[in-house]
Amino acid sequence: AQTVTQSQPEMSVQEAETVTLSCTYDTSESDYYLFWYKQPPSRQMILVIRQEAYKQQNATENRFSVNFQKAAKSFSLKISDSQLGDAAMYFCANSTTGANSKLTFGKGITLSVRP
């Protein structure tokens, strides 16, 4: 079974600063994917970034980047130059491959951005 752990329920960052959101996961699969989703107050889930487990290079999407440590089963999200619009709940998620693959989510972290 897959599990995803986000141990920090809340974090705060000053506008224009950098913040890192932590995530650890557990899976017995060798091939899998990792994701970060953002859920703003509208509650619409938005895909922020994804990482393929077989790729050693960390994924980046503009101000968002990940630190993927496969051996440690760690997948943290770094947000650079934080903006007020980054305030949201962020979910880490893990998906295996194959016929019955599904996405397993962590409990989420609420990020607030101070002006």
Next chain:
Amino acid sequence: DGGITQSPKYLFRKEGQNVTLSCEQNLNHDAMYWYRQDPGQGLRLIYYSQIVNDFQKGDIAEGYSVSREKKESFPLTVTSAQKNPTAFYLCASSIGPSGQGYGYTFGSGTRLTVV
């Protein structure tokens, strides 16, 4: 524009009633999913379907039922057997097992309240 439509946005149910939440997608995705979101619990999988006329139980299927008669539609029925149905329900879709690396597309959700 392609996407996922969930209706209604808000739903009120009396104790002992069954209610059905609608989820329709025009993305031509094979796989569809239902998640339940509670404060501090993240997203938990209720049911999922990888192909028409087939579906599997997720982690919290008790008290829920689904059908998948058409590729575009995956309605969720919350039955009177569900003891604590008040929650936010999210429907999602994906290309299918071969496209798990692309993540899911989510609807805007239905807030169900028992009155």
